[in-house]
Amino acid sequence: MTDIDPHVGGDAAALPPEGVHAALGAARRAAWWKHDSAIVDAGAQLGEGSKVWHFAHISAGARIGERCALGQGVYVGNDVQIGNNVRIQNNVSVYDAVTLEDDVFCGPSMVFTNVYNPRAAVARKNEYRRTLVKQGATLGANCTIVCGHEIGRYAFVGAGAVVQKDVADFALMVGVPAKRIGWMSRYGERLSLAVAGVGSDVCPHSGDRYELQGDICRLVEEGKLP
Numbered sequence: 001m002t003d004i005d006p007h008v009g010g011d012a013a014a015l016p017p018e019g020v021h022a023a024l025g026a027a028r029r030a031a032w033w034k035h036d037s038a039i040v041d042a043g044a045q046l047g048e049g050s051k052v053w054h055f056a057h058i059s060a061g062a063r064i065g066e067r068c069a070l071g072q073g074v075y076v077g078n079d080v081q082i083g084n085n086v087r088i089q090n091n092v093s094v095y096d097a098v099t100l101e102d103d104v105f106c107g108p109s110m111v112f113t114n115v116y117n118p119r120a121a122v123a124r125k126n127e128y129r130r131t132l133v134k135q136g137a138t139l140g141a142n143c144t145i146v147c148g149h150e151i152g153r154y155a156f157v158g159a160g161a162v163v164q165k166d167v168a169d170f171a172l173m174v175g176v177p178a179k180r181i182g183w184m185s186r187y188g189e190r191l192s193l194a195v196a197g198v199g200s201d202v203c204p205h206s207g208d209r210y211e212l213q214g215d216i217c218r219l220v221e222e223g224k225l226p
C-alpha cells in the first residue's frame with residue numbers, strides 16, 4: 001500500500017457524515033478516504049486519516065479509529081471495534097465479535113474466526129466467541145486465531161501460527177499449535193529472556209526495560225520508540 005491520496009473522498013454519496021469532505025482553505029480534504037472500488041456501508045464510523053483500499057467492504061456497525069489502513073480485499077463486520085493506527089493487510093476478514101486495540105498489525109491473509117465448532121446445518125450466530133487483540137500486537141501473515149481468546153499487548157504471532165489459547169503480553173508465538181518461544185519488545189525484536197523464569201533486558205532501540213517473572217513479561221521502564 002502506498003500513502004498517496006489519489007482521489008480524495010471517493011464515493012461521497014455512499015459515505016456517512018464522518019466521511020464527508022471538509023473544506024480546508026483551497027484544498028479539499030476528507031476526514032477519511034476510500035478507493036472508489038471499496039464499499040463502506042452507511043452508518044460505519046471511521047476516524048480521521050483512515051484509508052480503505054481497493055475492493056474492501058466495511059459493514060454498517062463497524063467502529064474504526066483514526067489513521068488506520070485497511071488493505072485490498074479487507075472485510076470488516078458489524079460487531080467490530082478497531083482502535084487507532086491499526087494496519088490490516090490485504091485479504092483479512094475481521095469478523096463479528098473481534099476487537100482490535102490501537103496499533104495492532106494484522107499480516108496479509110491472516111484469519112480470525114468467531115464460531116468455535118461450525119456446522120453448515122446448525123445456526124450458531126448466538127454462540128460467537130469474542131477475540132480481543134490488545135494494543136500493539138502483531139498477527140503474522142497467514143496465522144489463524146481460534147475464537148474466544150485474548151492476544152496480549154505487543155504479543156507477536158509468527159507467520160502461519162495457529163493460536164488456540166490466550167497469549168501473554170510481549171509473547172512470541174510460533175507454530176501449529178502456537179507455542180511461546182520467547183518475548184518481543186514493543187519495537188518488534190526478540191528480547192534476551194528465557195521462555196519462562198526470571199530475568200531482565202533492555203531494548204537497545206527504545207530503552208524500554210523488561211522484567212520476566214515466571215510466565216509474565218512486564219515493561220517496567222518505558223523508553224521512547226524511534
Ligand SMILES: CC(C)(COP(=O)(O)OP(=O)(O)OC[C@H]1O[C@@H](n2cnc3c(N)ncnc32)[C@H](O)[C@@H]1OP(=O)(O)O)[C@@H](O)C(=O)NCCC(=O)NCCS
Nearest residue numbers: 107108139140141142157158159160161172174175181190
Ligand atoms: C517470528 C519471526 C519474527 C522470527 O523471529 P526470530 O526471533 O528472528 O526467530 P528465528 O528466526 O531466530 O527463529 C527461532 C526459531 O523459531 C522458528 N520460527 C521462526 N518463525 C517461525 C514461524 N513463523 N513459524 C514456525 N517457526 C518459526 C525458527 O525455525 C527457529 O526454530 P529453531 O530454534 O528450532 O531453529 C518471523 O519468523 C516471522 O514469523 N515474522 C512474521 C512475518 C510476517 O508475517 N510479516 C507480515 C508483514 S509482510
